[in-house]
Amino acid sequence: MIRLPDPKPEILARRPQILDGLARILPPDALIADPARLKPYETDGLAAYRQPPLAVVLPRSTEEVAAVLRFCHREGVRVIPRGAGTSLSGGALPLADAVVIGLMRMNRILEVNYADRYAVVEAGVTNLGITRAVEEEGFFYAPDPSSQLACMIGGNVMMNSGGAHCLKYGVTANNLLGLRFVTIEGEVIDIGGRYPDAAGYDWLGLITGSEGQLGVVTEVTVRILRAAEGARAMLAAFSSVPVAGQAVAAIIGSGIIPVALEFMDKPCIHACEAFAQAGYPLDAEALLIIEVEGSEAEQEALLARIRDICARFDPISLKVADSAEQSAAIWKGRKGAFGAIGRLSPDYLCMDGTIPTGELPRVLARIGELSQHYGLPVANVFHAGDGNLHPLIMFDANDPDSLRRAEAFGAEILKLCVEVGGCLTGEHGVGIEKRDLMGVQFSREELKLQRAIKSAFDPLWLLNPAKVFPLEDNPVLAA
Amino acid sequence: MSVAEAPGSEAALCEAIAAAHAAREPIAIEGHGTKRAMLRPVQAARLLSTRGLSGITLYRPAELVISARAGTPLPEIEAALAEHRQMLIAEPPDPRPLFGGELPATLGGVVAANLSGPRRIAWGGMRDHVLGIRAITGDGQLFRSGGRVLKNVTGLDLCKLLTGSFGTLGVLTEITLKVLPAPEATVTLAVEVPDIAAGVAVLSAGLGSPFGVTGAALWGGRALLRLEEVAESVRYRAGRLQALLAAHGPVRLIEAEESRALWRAIRDGQALAAAQEEAIWRISIAPSEAPRVAAALPWARLLFDWGGGLIWVAGPAEVARHRAVVAAAAGGSWMLFRAPDALRAAVEVIPPDPPALAAISARVKAVFDPAGVLNPGRMRAGG
Numbered sequence: 133m134i135r136l137p138d139p140k141p142e143i144l145a146r147r148p149q150i151l152d153g154l155a156r157i158l159p160p161d162a163l164i165a166d167p168a169r170l171k172p173y174e175t176d177g178l179a180a181y182r183q184p185p186l187a188v189v190l191p192r193s194t195e196e197v198a199a200v201l202r203f204c205h206r207e208g209v210r211v212i213p214r215g216a217g218t219s220l221s222g223g224a225l226p227l228a229d230a231v232v233i234g235l236m237r238m239n240r241i242l243e244v245n246y247a248d249r250y251a252v253v254e255a256g257v258t259n260l261g262i263t264r265a266v267e268e269e270g271f272f273y274a275p276d277p278s279s280q281l282a283c284m285i286g287g288n289v290m291m292n293s294g295g296a297h298c299l300k301y302g303v304t305a306n307n308l309l310g311l312r313f314v315t316i317e318g319e320v321i322d323i324g325g326r327y328p329d330a331a332g333y334d335w336l337g338l339i340t341g342s343e344g345q346l347g348v349v350t351e352v353t354v355r356i357l358r359a360a361e362g363a364r365a366m367l368a369a370f371s372s373v374p375v376a377g378q379a380v381a382a383i384i385g386s387g388i389i390p391v392a393l394e395f396m397d398k399p400c401i402h403a404c405e406a407f408a409q410a411g412y413p414l415d416a417e418a419l420l421i422i423e424v425e426g427s428e429a430e431q432e433a434l435l436a437r438i439r440d441i442c443a444r445f446d447p448i449s450l451k452v453a454d455s456a457e458q459s460a461a462i463w464k465g466r467k468g469a470f471g472a473i474g475r476l477s478p479d480y481l482c483m484d485g486t487i488p489t490g491e492l493p494r495v496l497a498r499i500g501e502l503s504q505h506y507g508l509p510v511a512n513v514f515h516a517g518d519g520n521l522h523p524l525i526m527f528d529a530n531d532p533d534s535l536r537r538a539e540a541f542g543a544e545i546l547k548l549c550v551e552v553g554g555c556l557t558g559e560h561g562v563g564i565e566k567r568d569l570m571g572v573q574f575s576r577e578e579l580k581l582q583r584a585i586k587s588a589f590d591p592l593w594l595l596n597p598a599k600v601f602p603l604e605d606n607p608v609l610a611a
Numbered sequence: 612m613s614v615a616e617a618p619g620s621e622a623a624l625c626e627a628i629a630a631a632h633a634a635r636e637p638i639a640i641e642g643h644g645t646k647r648a649m650l651r652p653v654q655a656a657r658l659l660s661t662r663g664l665s666g667i668t669l670y671r672p673a674e675l676v677i678s679a680r681a682g683t684p685l686p687e688i689e690a691a692l693a694e695h696r697q698m699l700i701a702e703p704p705d706p707r708p709l710f711g712g713e714l715p716a717t718l719g720g721v722v723a724a725n726l727s728g729p730r731r732i733a734w735g736g737m738r739d740h741v742l743g744i745r746a747i748t749g750d751g752q753l754f755r756s757g758g759r760v761l762k763n764v765t766g767l768d769l770c771k772l773l774t775g776s777f778g779t780l781g782v783l784t785e786i787t788l789k790v791l792p793a794p795e796a797t798v799t800l801a802v803e804v805p806d807i808a809a810g811v812a813v814l815s816a817g818l819g820s821p822f823g824v825t826g827a828a829l830w831g832g833r834a835l836l837r838l839e840e841v842a843e844s845v846r847y848r849a850g851r852l853q854a855l856l857a858a859h860g861p862v863r864l865i866e867a868e869e870s871r872a873l874w875r876a877i878r879d880g881q882a883l884a885a886a887q888e889e890a891i892w893r894i895s896i897a898p899s900e901a902p903r904v905a906a907a908l909p910w911a912r913l914l915f916d917w918g919g920g921l922i923w924v925a926g927p928a929e930v931a932r933h934r935a936v937v938a939a940a941a942g943g944s945w946m947l948f949r950a951p952d953a954l955r956a957a958v959e960v961i962p963p964d965p966p967a968l969a970a971i972s973a974r975v976k977a978v979f980d981p982a983g984v985l986n987p988g989r990m991r992a993g994g
Contacts, residue, residue, distance in 0.1 A: 245899075246819060247815045247898070248815070248898050248920070249819065249918075270821065271819075291764065294762055302735060302739060303762065303764075305768070306735050315971070319967035320967075321965055321968050325897075325942070325943065326942075327895045327896050327897055327943050328895060328917070329725065329727070329775075329944070330944040330962075331944045331945065331961035331962060332775075332961050332964060332972075333775070333972060333975070334738055334771045334772055334775050335968070336771075337770075337771025337774070338767060338772045341764045341767075358818070358819050358820060358821050360821050360823070361821045381673035381674075384672075384792075385672060387696055387795060387841075389791060427847060429843070430843065430847060433841070433843045434841070437841075486760040486761070486762050488674050488676075488760060489674050490673065490674060515762070518760070519674070519760045519762065553758070553760070554758065555760055555763045555765045557763075557764050557765050558760070558763060558764065559764055560764070562765060562766065566765075570765070570766065573758075573765055574766060575755075577752055577754065578755060579766075581752075581754055581978065581979075582766050584978040585769075587978075588971055588978055589971055600766065
């Protein structure tokens with residue numbers, strides 16, 4: 133298990149005064165201190181870790197957020213920003229001496245401008261909520277993490293979330309124009325605006341993906357895009373992983389960038405088929421879901437080209453959807469992958485490394501060996517276009533040894549990703565989960581540099597401490 | 612300024628910077644020095660160039676990534692990509708038409724300046740495609756950020772922080788970029804428009820359509836919309852767009868090479884036809900503000916890209932004109948892009964940060980460059 137810093141005894145001792153202080157700056161219904169009501173906040177999408185916080189505040193405005201931060205800064209109280217709590221890396225895990233700032237009540241769409249193609253929304257608007265607000269006019273917000281029904285844009289910004297369609301549309305960082313950002317001192321700063329590439333340092337780029345280390349985001353200006361005329365998917369099944377990898381390289385080499393290019397290995401195909409009856413071929417070792425966009429005729433033309441390319445690699449089957457319904461059926465299996473694995477195993481760890489796509493056969497072969505070694509089954513889904521790999525390690529959380537083996541197995545996979553030229557996390561963030569592996573990817577000096585930037589924003593390390601950066605060498609927390 | 616030193620290895624560059632740090636000796640950092648007249652003049656007697664670090668170090672077309680040392684000339688990278696029918700996504704401008712000089716830009720230079728061309732509106736800017744960097748801090752420490760994969764959220768994103776920092780936070784030594792297949796076909800739709808507001812309306816209609824417009828500019832009384840797709844799609848989409856825009860006026864199609872030349876002229880700001888003694892500003896603003904900005908600058912020659920939101924302004928290099936541009940750009944961002952030394956040394960060339968951000972900025976600068984030796988004065992006086 134990952135070590136968390138000891139709570140500050142003087143903060144725990146002053147809990148009543150801290151609660152009083154918060155009660156003075158917030159409306160009564162915005163402060164939660166009752167242990168039973170703190171329980172829902174004790175964990176996030178990384179449910180193996182649980183810790184109720186000192187208190188939870190649910191502000192409704194940037195001013196309330198700023199007041200809470202000013203107060204916590206003055207009192208030396210640690211702060212954990214939280215959106216929907218869907219982080220898979222423990223990004224919103226509380227500490228016993230910390231105040232959780234929950235942004236879910238800041239859920240208003242403030243402005244939509246179709247002529248200039250942006251929307252200004254509060255941090256607690258859900259990812260899908262943005263698209264819902266603009267889809268009547270044919271627009272959408274592009275990044276689509278699989279938790280998009282629940283996850284909030286503030287959390288997306290903090291984790292730089294991706295999704296299945298980022299091969300074409302990019303990740304969160306590529307779809308932002310501006311932020312309203314509150315520092316630990318309670319200063320409100322507008323970063324960027326309603327236009328791209330503000331002159332000066334790219335604070336927007338630095339803050340995006342900073343996992344709550346630098347400040348709290350309360351408003352977000354996103355680019356909205358006009359949706360394509362339509363989209364259609366096809367399935368291509370292959371008899372081996374390397375051959376499927378070659379087909380992916382050939383598609384991209386041909387100059388076509390599909391809007392999505394997803395890969396599943398055999399265990400994943402079986403789990404998803406049992407769950408969704410999507411018509412996946414059960415004898416395949418590897419399955420690709422390939423989606424293109426455009427008018428009916430454009431879809432036909434692109435899929436015909438892709439079908440011809442796939443045909444050169446002796447596919448077991450090729451199936452082009454005839455209709456939107458068939459496309460949806462093809463996607464249903466993939467989108468239900470995590471749920472499908474959940475039916476096979478009481479618990480699973482969803483890993484999130486990225487590898488150079490050419491390394492896929494070698495990496496999957498090694499993951500297979502590790503699965504044998506640790507005695508835990510694994511299923512792999514993979515954003516094949518961009519190299520983002522999601523091995524799902526099945527284990528039993530009620531068995532401490534099983535959890536220990538699952539964590540060790542996961543760590544081995546991530547080390548392997550770095551070893552072949554990739555990285556520890558493609559879209560889920562470092563959080564608690566991968567904190568102690570940061571030394572695998574970065575040198576001690578590089579981590580020191582990153583910590584110093586954190587310190588430039590948050591000298592006392594009150595913001596989401598003990599995440600992202602290993603505790604050794606920490607200027608504040610190591611003591 | 613003296614002749615540039617150009618260390619031939621990363622290690623030698625580290626040593627040179629460490630020595631400057633130890634001596635508290637300011638250094639100007641450049642590649643080929645093509646954009647010396649951009650932003651403010653650097654206050655340094657010593658000049659250090661990355662031109663000794665040159666060459667492509669990794670290119671995997673099927674993985675859409677290319678890495679090259681910072682001093683690699685951009686045309687060398689573009690040629691390597693073209694062999695595999697790929698391209699730099701952000702379409703960075705060639706500085707020669709506006710800044711003069713013989714040498715092309717280096718990769719390090721366009722990344723350090725975060726320069727992006729017309730395709731920025733559709734596919735993102737330079738900052739969106741920098742996947743990894745190697746760079747040297749102001750005290751001579753080599754560090755890496757990002758990597759060579761398309762999706763990476765491991766640690767703070769220093770790639771974006773360094774992109775557009777004009778060598779004031781670190782000296783880039785190697786950069787990995789995402790690239791994309793070059794379009795199979797292209798066409799531009801041109802609509803004659805009576806004024807800026809009508810022009811922006813055409814661009815907005817194009818960009819708000821489902822047809823994937825990759826260039827949207829306003830120049831010479833024409834609204835210009837570019838398509839870049841596979842051949843079948845270009846034909847189909849041009850037809851649909853033509854129908855969509857018919858209400859705005861007659862639509863003319865500009866094909867293949869003529870279209871490419873047109874967008875090069877827009878990309879490079881050449882279309883502004885600025886005289887050497889004139890100043891050039893770049894404003895980034897919400898496109899619907901463009902008519903108001905234009906009305907506030909009746910003396911200026913203007914070129915509108917990015918759907919109307921990127922406004923190139925050319926005019927006399929005078930402080931009063933600069934103040935007028937800054938006032939007109941309210942609600943957006945602005946940059947004195949090119950000017951004679953007298954003007955660019957006399958005024959702020961980018962907007963000031965609000966005080967709370969300026970304080971953070973100073974602390975971040977001190978983390979990277981504790982002695983303040985890297986490109987002093989390049990972006991802001993005294994910074």
